[in-house]
Amino acid sequence: MSKETGDKRSAILKSGLEAFAEFGFHGAPTSLIAKQANVGVGTIYRYFENKDDLIEAIHEQEHNVFVQVFGDNYDPQRPVRENFLSIFTGLTKLFIASPFAIKFMEQYYNSPYGIAKKRAEEIECDRPLADFFAQGKAQQVIKDLPFEILLSFCFGPVLMLTRDHLNGFVNLDDATIAAVLEACWDAIKR
Numbered sequence: 009m010s011k012e013t014g015d016k017r018s019a020i021l022k023s024g025l026e027a028f029a030e031f032g033f034h035g036a037p038t039s040l041i042a043k044q045a046n047v048g049v050g051t052i053y054r055y056f057e058n059k060d061d062l063i064e065a066i067h068e069q070e071h072n073v074f075v076q077v078f079g080d081n082y083d084p085q086r087p088v089r090e091n092f093l094s095i096f097t098g099l100t101k102l103f104i105a106s107p108f109a110i111k112f113m114e115q116y117y118n119s120p121y122g123i124a125k126k127r128a129e130e131i132e133c134d135r136p137l138a139d140f141f142a143q144g145k146a147q148q149v150i151k152d153l154p155f156e157i158l159l160s161f162c163f164g165p166v167l168m169l170t171r172d173h174l175n176g177f178v179n180l181d182d183a184t185i186a187a188v189l190e191a192c193w194d195a196i197k198r
Contacts, residue, residue: 016051020055024036024062024066025070025112028066033119064121073102073106074099074113077102078098088140088150089149092162092193093186096189096192097185099166101185103170104174141155148198169188
């Protein structure tokens with residue numbers, strides 16, 4: 009892939025992320041994405057088969073960032089609690105620093121795209137966290153609850169507070185993030 013090709017594709021992904029986050033999947037026409045990316049509408053279709061393909065490519069890109077942050081904050085030598093706090097601190101800070109990404113991903117997982125993946129039991133995108141929670145359950149440090157429930161005890165508060173932080177209703181400084189994550193830990197620990 010040439011530099012120009014990579015630049016155009018990257019510009020389309022960035023513009024798509026921002027447009028979908030701001031206007032929704034149905035409210036963001038490809039003409040708007042093309043205009044923001046400074047390319048012609050036809051150029052989008054040189055890189056992506058259709059709008060669904062673009063949405064899936066953005067999801068994959070943002071999911072890879074999530075996996076990277078998870079990996080950067082996970083150490084198999086640390087106790088489960090320390091890993092939990094490190095992982096979710098990293099993810100919370102990622103969400104705060106990436107408002108378009110968090111809006112996009114929340115929309116994705118609450119749309120037919122994410123629901124279809126879940127129904128097809130394609131939990132590969134959840135694999136790092138599923139493995140982490142399984143490890144904690146095997147060590148009898150984390151409650152023996154289904155993955156989806158553990159995830160909601162952790163991501164629910166983080167997502168809601170991140171949204172409120174981005175909207176100016178609450179300030180998620182380091183001390184507040186630490187307190188919230190301690191409360192989340194209390195909810196899932198044995």
